[in-house]
Amino acid sequence: MDMTLLVNEFLITGIIVLLLLLDFMIKDKKEIIGVVFSALMFGMMLFVMFFNRKGILLGGAFVADGIAWFSKIIILAAAFLTGLMSVNTIKVSKKYTAAYYILLACSTLGLMFLVSSKELITLYVGLELATISLYALSAIYKNDDLSLEAGIKYIILGAVSSGILLYGLSLIYGVTRTTYLDGIMNYASTGLINPVFIMALIMTLLGVGFKLSMVPMHVWTPDVYQGAPTPVTAFISVASKAAGFVFALRLFAYMFIRLDYVWVPILSIIAFLTMTIGNLMAIPQKNVKRLLAYSTISQAGYILVGFVGASVIGISSVMFYLLAYTITNIAAFAVVAAFAKSTGSEELDDYAGLAQKEPLLALIFMFALLSLAGIPPLAGFVGKFFLFYAAMQRGYVWLVVAGALNSTVSLYYYLLVLRQMYLTDRKKELPKVVMPLGIKLTLLITMIAIFVLGLMPGPVLDMTTEIAQKLFLK
Amino acid sequence: MITLAHYIILGAILFAIGIFGVITRRNAIGILMSLELIFNAVNINMVAFSRFLTPEGAYGELFTIFIITVAAAESVLGLAIILAIYRKRQVLNADEMNLMKW
Numbered sequence: 001m002d003m004t005l006l007v008n009e010f011l012i013t014g015i016i017v018l019l020l021l022l023d024f025m026i027k028d029k030k031e032i033i034g035v036v037f038s039a040l041m042f043g044m045m046l047f048v049m050f051f052n053r054k055g056i057l058l059g060g061a062f063v064a065d066g067i068a069w070f071s072k073i074i075i076l077a078a079a080f081l082t083g084l085m086s087v088n089t090i091k092v093s094k095k096y097t098a099a100y101y102i103l104l105a106c107s108t109l110g111l112m113f114l115v116s117s118k119e120l121i122t123l124y125v126g127l128e129l130a131t132i133s134l135y136a137l138s139a140i141y142k143n144d145d146l147s148l149e150a151g152i153k154y155i156i157l158g159a160v161s162s163g164i165l166l167y168g169l170s171l172i173y174g175v176t177r178t179t180y181l182d183g184i185m186n187y188a189s190t191g192l193i194n195p196v197f198i199m200a201l202i203m204t205l206l207g208v209g210f211k212l213s214m215v216p217m218h219v220w221t222p223d224v225y226q227g228a229p230t231p232v233t234a235f236i237s238v239a240s241k242a243a244g245f246v247f248a249l250r251l252f253a254y255m256f257i258r259l260d261y262v263w264v265p266i267l268s269i270i271a272f273l274t275m276t277i278g279n280l281m282a283i284p285q286k287n288v289k290r291l292l293a294y295s296t297i298s299q300a301g302y303i304l305v306g307f308v309g310a311s312v313i314g315i316s317s318v319m320f321y322l323l324a325y326t327i328t329n330i331a332a333f334a335v336v337a338a339f340a341k342s343t344g345s346e347e348l349d350d351y352a353g354l355a356q357k358e359p360l361l362a363l364i365f366m367f368a369l370l371s372l373a374g375i376p377p378l379a380g381f382v383g384k385f386f387l388f389y390a391a392m393q394r395g396y397v398w399l400v401v402a403g404a405l406n407s408t409v410s411l412y413y414y415l416l417v418l419r420q421m422y423l424t425d426r427k428k429e430l431p432k433v434v435m436p437l438g439i440k441l442t443l444l445i446t447m448i449a450i451f452v453l454g455l456m457p458g459p460v461l462d463m464t465t466e467i468a469q470k471l472f473l474k
Numbered sequence: 475m476i477t478l479a480h481y482i483i484l485g486a487i488l489f490a491i492g493i494f495g496v497i498t499r500r501n502a503i504g505i506l507m508s509l510e511l512i513f514n515a516v517n518i519n520m521v522a523f524s525r526f527l528t529p530e531g532a533y534g535e536l537f538t539i540f541i542i543t544v545a546a547a548e549s550v551l552g553l554a555i556i557l558a559i560y561r562k563r564q565v566l567n568a569d570e571m572n573l574m575k576w
Contacts, residue, residue, distance in 0.1 A: 120537070121533070121536060121537050124537070124541075125540055128544045128547075128548075132544070132548060135555075139555050143562070145559075145563060145573055146573055148558055148562065149559070149571050149573050149574060151555045152502065152552070152555045152556060152559060152568075153571070155548065155551060155555060156496075156502070156506075156509070156552070156568070159509045159548050159552070160493075160496055160509065163489075163513060163516065164512075166513070166516040166541060167489055167512070167515065167516050167519070169516075169537075170485075170516050170519040170520050170523065170537075171519070173520065173523055173534065173537070174482075174519065174523040174527065178528075178533070179533045222574070223574045227574060
């Protein structure tokens with residue numbers, strides 16, 4: 001047994017303990033904990049990037065493969081940028097500042113386990129460690145009605161969905177008599193499929209769909225995104241979703257790959273509904289965080305299009321899009337956090353005339369939104385192009401057409417925001433937006449990444465293609 | 475003679491009652507209790523499968539222990555949030571926690 005494969009997870013656990021100790025030692029300047037957290041997460045990201053060991057541990061329950069490696073980089077990057085964004089913008093009392101970062105680190109740890117596990121118990125525990133920390137994080141403003149309401153809605157709907165997921169997993173265990181994904185794949189490949197197994201597959205899909213905010217399970221998304229503290233919203237929308245997609249990749253593109261005649265039609269319809277409903281609901285929104293919440297629902301729909309082409313190109317495009325989506329969404333939420341910190345408002349009407357007062361902030365928000373809409377030469381365009389290309393290759397032309405139409409609809413409401421910022425005059429006087437150093441750094445890093453990924457996607461795409469090929473070799 | 479089917483049917487009934495409770499309860503604490511029923515339905519399933527189908531391994535029992543632990547953590551957090559909401563707004567019913575809509 002090569003325990004060094006677990007070194008990333010052990011180091012994160014060490015970081016959690018270190019943050020706890022720092023909480024005891026630092027009395028006044030609690031922001032230091034945030035800075036330490038961000039620095040350590042950045043260090044971990046570089047460490048994971050260069051310490052790239054592959055292998056299997058604990059009889060196949062824990063695996064360090066390409067997908068796990070790539071998604072751990074995404075998760076750590078999201079944790080790093082979230083920490084950086086939080087340092088100056090969160091409004092929790094001194095007593096709870098450390099708790100905020102510790103919960104963030106716990107969630108990161110859970111997500112890292114989730115993407116690495118290939119056994120149902122490990123998957124479940126990783127999933128719950130990540131989500132329970134996020135439940136607490138979204139309700140951490142305990143004097144804010146909206147934050148508390150977000151917390152209770154998130155926890156109740158999350159627990160229902162994990163109950164459905166568990167029931168599905170228990171049926172899978174009953175039918176296949178194993179909890180290892182490899183064993184389940186062997187069963188699913190025999191071709192002797194009974195109806196209970198199909199039912200279990202659908203229940204699992206519903207349970208996973210909660211994390212991805214897939215359409216029948218998306219109702220929590222806007223409320224939680226609006227109520228939770230903005231950096232937490234950013235983290236939920238990128239890291240938790242990325243890990244959810246890796247979970248879904250392991251289940252569908254790996255474990256149930258031979259059952260694709262069952263889940264590909266279901267998933268293509270769900271992808272269509274997710275894109276359409278997300279986009280249509282976003283149009284009338286007045287709150288920027290709520291608008292971005294519906295936009296992330298539609299983004300999840302685009303990513304599901306890549307699943308439909310469950311091929312090498314499909315998986316590689318899903319991985320690439322997850323990275324592009326992560327940095328773009330963090331940039332958008334960082335702008336919202338900076339604006340809300342100074343003006344105390346998240347209403348779209350208050351963004352009127354932002355371009356005259358804060359040209360730089362408005363420009364960055366414009367690039368982030370255009371990248372989400374998929375305008376070249378930004379990162380979102382390349383990602384979306386390959387997602388649709390993958391579905392095209394499998395012959396899902398109607399889905400690609402629907403996706404293209406949806407992109408147009410999404411461009412409409414992103415342009416509504418841009419019109420507010422650039423063409424409308426400010427109606428009431430709002431304080432000037434001060435950008436603290438943490439936000440500045442976050443925006444700088446994400447902007448560079450959006451342009452680099454958009455202009456030179458080659459190296460990253462080669463990497464994701466190689467990872468996807470290795471998944472299918474076995 | 476009690477067979478595997480009895481346990482699975484019991485689990486399914488319990489699961490259905492739990493889902494029904496989550497949908498129909500107005501009281502937030504009632505919803506949390508219904509959630510416990512769902513988790514216990516899964517636990518019955520797991521242990522029964524483990525006992526009847528894989529008596530040589532204890533995967534089902536292992537899974538159950540983790541589910542019980544996680545469900546406890548979830549209820550504690552849920553109750554804490556409900557308490558915080560109650561202190562602030564004197565609201566306990568789920569349909570009155572509706573500051574955010576659409």
